[in-house]
Amino acid sequence: MTAVQENRRDTGRNAAPGFGSVLRSEWRKFLATPANRVMLVLVFVLTIGITVLTVVFGDSAALAREQAEGEYAVIFFAGGFGTLAFAALAGNTVASEFRGPAVYTLTATPRRWRPLLAKLVIVTVLALVVGVAVAQVNFHVSQAALGAAGESTLSLGAPGMLRATLVYIPVGMAVQAVLTACAAAVLRSGAGAFVTVVLLNMLPVFTAPLLGEWWMESVPRYTYGAAVESVAGIAIPGTEGYTPTVVAVLVLGVWLAVFAAAAVTVFERRDV
Structure with a gap:
């Protein structure tokens, strides 16, 4: 074997793993962490479990009145808790690296953006899958219970309902998870x-009544929560939280791009 061939073999052996290998490695790490499995179970408990408890032990007539006043109030009530739980899971997935594993991860993968991007891909895909599952189960469980009690129910065939159930919880869960990660x-x-992420979404809304009409009409609509509502089609046109769908998508893109750029920049330059 020539010196050139030997050098090529060494180079191939020492080359940094590709993104596919890093993604598979990060997925195995995610599944191997007991806290992650517990948090995934908690997401389902806080969504489907709360919905079941509400419709089984709650007042069917009161739930029907609540749904009549705001058709998404009942079907998405528990979804907010699951979204928060999944965001906590996403934050812990990244933060846990700094308690030891990051040294080994970055030794094996010197290009730091790859494991970080892999984690973001994992939490995004998981959030979309879990979000669709819990949104559909919550919808059907709540409406079946109301129907059994003789109350009026919603239909997925109603204008905008399928879009709302397929977008609001899944996209909201994915966006908040990525921002938190x-x-x-x-x-x-x-x-x-x-x-930090929760306050960035809540403070512009909660402080709006104190900061004047311009703030109320201009700022809250650009929070990521309001943008998700507009993308899902559940924001009411003309209200402070409404933006056209295309604008809302751009708003979410800006939120995600700014947070991702900051994360990659800091992760690349800072010592573990």
Whole structure:
């Protein structure tokens, strides 16, 4: 064997793994972490479980009145808890790296953006799958219970209903999970990232009545929560939280791009 051939063999042996290999590795790490499995179960408990408890032990007439006043109030009530739980899971998935594994991960994968991007892909895909599952189960369980009690029910065939159930919880879960994961890469804290992302969405809305008409009409509609509602078609045109669908998609894209850019920049440059 020539020196050139030997050098090529060494180079191939020492080359950084491709993104596909990193993605598979991060998926195995995700599944192997007991806390991640517990949090996934908790997401389902906090959505489907709460819906079941509500319709079994709650007042069917009161639920029907609530649904008549706001048709999405009952079917999406528990979904918000699941979205928060999944965001906490996403933040912990990234922050846990800084408690030891990151040293080994980045030794095996010197290109730091690859494991971070792999984690973001995993939480995004999981959020979409889990979000669709819990949204559809919650819809059918709640409407079946109301129908059994003789109350009026909603239909997926109603205008905008299928879009709402396929978009609101899944996309909201994915967006908040990715933002929290990116914040965790910057802050090195899952809890800190979770609180930061939640406050960035809530404060512009809660402070709007105190900051005047311009703020109320201009700022809250550009939070990621309001943008998700507009993309899902459940925001009411003319209200402070409404933006046209195309604009809402762009708003979400800006939120995700800014957080991802910050996470990659910090993750690439900072010592573990």
